[in-house]
Amino acid sequence: KKQYRIAVIPGDGIGKEVVPEGLRVLEAAAKKHGVSVHFDHFDFASWDYYEKHGEMMPEDWKAKIGKHDAIYFGAVGWPAKIPDHISLWGSLIKFRREFDQYVNLRPVRLMPGVPSPLANRKPGDIDFWVVRENTEGEYSSVGGRMFPDTDREFVTQQTVMTRVGVDRILKFAFDLAQSRPKKHLTSATKSNGISITMPYWDERVEAMAKNYPKVKWDKYHIDILTANFVLHPDWFDVVVGSNLFGDILSDLGPACTGTIGIAPSGNINPEGNFPSVFEPVHGSAPDIAGQGIANPIGMIWSGAMMLEHLGEKQAAASIVGAIERTLGERTLRTRDLGGNADTAACGKAVAEMV
Amino acid sequence: KKQYRIAVIPGDGIGKEVVPEGLRVLEAAAKKHGVSVHFDHFDFASWDYYEKHGEMMPEDWKAKIGKHDAIYFGAVGWPAKIPDHISLWGSLIKFRREFDQYVNLRPVRLMPGVPSPLANRKPGDIDFWVVRENTEGEYSSVGGRMFPDTDREFVTQQTVMTRVGVDRILKFAFDLAQSRPKKHLTSATKSNGISITMPYWDERVEAMAKNYPKVKWDKYHIDILTANFVLHPDWFDVVVGSNLFGDILSDLGPACTGTIGIAPSGNINPEGNFPSVFEPVHGSAPDIAGQGIANPIGMIWSGAMMLEHLGEKQAAASIVGAIERTLGERTLRTRDLGGNADTAACGKAVAEMV
């Protein structure tokens, strides 16, 4: 029987506090469902490591974690101590690029016990996935500055879309839509304003749709799409977007379901050539770090996504069910959700219910 | 006493239906406040004109409308009949570029009688401005495609930020913030992911802020900023963003206050070297065009913004007041807002109340 080897990287700030709760729940679920998991812990991809070594990760980071079945990642970044282009681009974005994690997958689901900022929405009304391209697009490193410090100064940056890059994320999104009862795909575009890359995106969506006659699809410009997330969140089933549009939609979506604080995500290499990274959507939250009050649900839910990715569907489902039951009890929720549990109490509650 | 000369361009679809109501209200307000306005009507920048002439506008369009004090514009575009890159880029976006309307200004205000999709928000809670850069940024025409129809195919498009372009929009936004009681400016960025242009934007914001010691300012990455529009719309006073970010925020903001259908906008050349364009945020809405049911409030409110821009503050304020009173009465609202008035009845109601 296969033993899964998971690389655990807590990172910075509340990452360090929520990872132990995520592991507690993963261990409980693994035990209950007869899944064998081994965890290897790493301290790099953090400010602490950078302070000691002058770099975010050791030179042989790929050798260290590249053969694991998955990476369980807390959060990275501490803007007051270290600039984003070092911390994020030296870890999180490096993983995405060098491990070819071209899918960023995030559920948008209204959970029991979490008050939605939207009026009159209840659990069940909002339940969709955002599929984000995770390696190219607007997050390119191509560009520069000319005529610095003069009135002629200008800066450019390219958005880059490759045929390979666009087609594979669309294929993933159409496959996901086809596997769901509603079979509905929505593409985020802005081809009326961004007049070269976005019409190309639209063109590839149309071509890919031909392979999926059972999937109903539509497209919205990103401006009205964000409006519709607020006005009609029940319209959506699978929403696919470029790196930037997916980034925006996968923060806005969780906000519409109450909080970024519980949202999970997967940075996925679907072919399994490289390990995928599972991490909560929230960041390292320096303002509340060290107090033991962070909400561990985003981290725990990311663990469920990791098990699902590994093919352990039952263990994954039992975690999601335990999250729902925990959130349903006010006393088991953390303070950000109007409860009074601390990080550990909330994590223990989920672990007991899996 | 000065007579204002306004170029009126109804455009397409419901543009043709809401413009007459906007003019009715403008005439009423002008009469009441002793303002003298003359309207010149133009049929170009529309599908009808394109069908007849094979182009969106006559060659001498600048001579025809370039000396007016302002342009009062309905809506343009009809994707089923004419591609966006012809209709929009041949009119609306041409005005913005060639008349150097570098400010796109849109209020986000929760009005009486308009149900917000956000829970527990009432008029007064949400009241801010989105200031959008309107000529450069992500809407560039620079880029192209290589290796077409092969696996190596790729497409690029540049985002372009010039010192002149960034500084002047920031100056406008800081000036506006400084003129308001809260004196609070929020900048939309994404410098953690879009690593060349967005750090430049941040740099210019910091430099500009030095000239405005009385303005409190902050910045958010666009992903969490859209989330905060939903979770904390009361945090904002003036929000400034690039062409794309401003576009997104100025659809999302009005959605949070209930509907895109009543939102106005100004495409402004602050120096007055060229006429500014005032238009509703909604488009030509082919699906409901021709039925006389479109909501004219966005068009009417755009008229108030136009009078404000011309310096006629009292006349402008009287229109905004009349809009508030009209929206407060169910029977005077159009159907999209749960009322039963048609376009003309709603327009007449506002005109009577100015």
Ligand SMILES: CC(C)[C@H](C(=O)O)[C@@H](O)C(=O)O
């Ligand atoms: C129609 C489109 C090109 C336009 C834009 O993106 O600028 C519109 O969305 C707007 O906000 O005025």
Ligand SMILES: CC(C)[C@H](C(=O)O)[C@@H](O)C(=O)O
């Ligand atoms: C931290 C940042 C670079 C990152 C992104 O924009 O990709 C984050 O917002 C995310 O969504 O994972």
